[in-house]
Amino acid sequence: MFNDLNPILHSQLRLSIVSILMTVEEAEFTFIKETTGAAAGNISIQIKKLQDAGYVKVEKTFKNNYPNTTVSITDKGIKAFENYVNNLKKYINPKK
Amino acid sequence: MKEEITPEQSLLLIARTIEETKTRFKENGHIMILWGTLTFIVFVSQYIFVQIGWYKLFDIAWTNILFLFGGIYTLLYTWKKLKNKNIPKTIIGRIMTIMSWVFGINLMIIGIFFGHRFGVALGPLFLILFALFIIMIGVSIKFKPITIGGAIMNLMGFAAFYIDPQYHGLLLAAGGVVAMVIPGILLNKAKRKENV
Numbered sequence: 001m002f003n004d005l006n007p008i009l010h011s012q013l014r015l016s017i018v019s020i021l022m023t024v025e026e027a028e029f030t031f032i033k034e035t036t037g038a039a040a041g042n043i044s045i046q047i048k049k050l051q052d053a054g055y056v057k058v059e060k061t062f063k064n065n066y067p068n069t070t071v072s073i074t075d076k077g078i079k080a081f082e083n084y085v086n087n088l089k090k091y092i093n094p095k096k
Numbered sequence: 097m098k099e100e101i102t103p104e105q106s107l108l109l110i111a112r113t114i115e116e117t118k119t120r121f122k123e124n125g126h127i128m129i130l131w132g133t134l135t136f137i138v139f140v141s142q143y144i145f146v147q148i149g150w151y152k153l154f155d156i157a158w159t160n161i162l163f164l165f166g167g168i169y170t171l172l173y174t175w176k177k178l179k180n181k182n183i184p185k186t187i188i189g190r191i192m193t194i195m196s197w198v199f200g201i202n203l204m205i206i207g208i209f210f211g212h213r214f215g216v217a218l219g220p221l222f223l224i225l226f227a228l229f230i231i232m233i234g235v236s237i238k239f240k241p242i243t244i245g246g247a248i249m250n251l252m253g254f255a256a257f258y259i260d261p262q263y264h265g266l267l268l269a270a271g272g273v274v275a276m277v278i279p280g281i282l283l284n285k286a287k288r289k290e291n292v
Binding site: 005010011012015016019020022023024025026027028031035036064084085088089091092 | 101103104106107109110113114116117118179183184185186187190
């Protein structure tokens with residue numbers, strides 16, 4: 001039905017993750033988990049898909065001796081998000 | 097499972113997520129109330145010390161101890177908050193943190209080492225500089241009471257040029273209440289309301 005909408009972004013959880021990353025410079029995995037309320041495993045899978053598409057950058061470090069994953073959006077991701085929002089607007093208001 | 101969401105739902109989801117993200121790391125008024133109270137205590141006590149003749153004896157040490165306490169507390173509070181709450185990095189947050197420290201250190205250096213060179217303009221200068229910084233905070237976190245408080249302080253700075261310099265300290269104290277304590281309390285109230 002919505003063929004022109006980027007299928008990578010047209011998914012609830014992936015769209016939520018990208019929306020979070022559009023608001024911040026970078027976010028820790030736990031912040032994304034708390035904000036979306038999704039399960040850690042599901043978030044990991046979706047972040048991997050976004051990473052494979054080149055939309056996000058994932059950095060794994062250590063914080064207080066615990067593994068810490070930080071995610072940030074890439075330029076390609078920003079452009080894809082902007083295109084996605086523009087396409088959404090066209091669907092909602094096709095005359096514009 | 098393939099999920100199908102409509103364009104309307106997508107836009108709503110984007111708007112909600114962005115709003116939720118902003119709310120989660122919105123600053124509370126705690127530090128503003130602290131600095132407003134410190135400003136009030138320091139400048140009212142300075143005025144009292146002048147009146148009872150203790151100015152040279154206690155003033156500089158007292159002022160520096162209180163502001164130093166404020167600086168150390170702010171540092172520890174920010175560090176603890178960042179460590180415990182996984183606060184994400186934002187460009188505005190980074191600029192605000194750097195500007196806060198640059199601003200605070202500059203005001204301290206001016207106050208301690210070069211205050212006498214500004215003569216009677218020191219009070220108005222401090223009021224105007226404080227006001228500019230507070231307006232910047234208000235605009236960046238989009239909270240009108242802070243911006244309005246800063247604007248009032250800014251006007252107080254210009255008004256100070258027409259007021260006897262011995263009362264400049266009291267104007268700074270009043271500025272601390274109008275531009276920091278009251279907006280800080282309102283910010284905390286607004287934050288609590290959002291969390292309900």
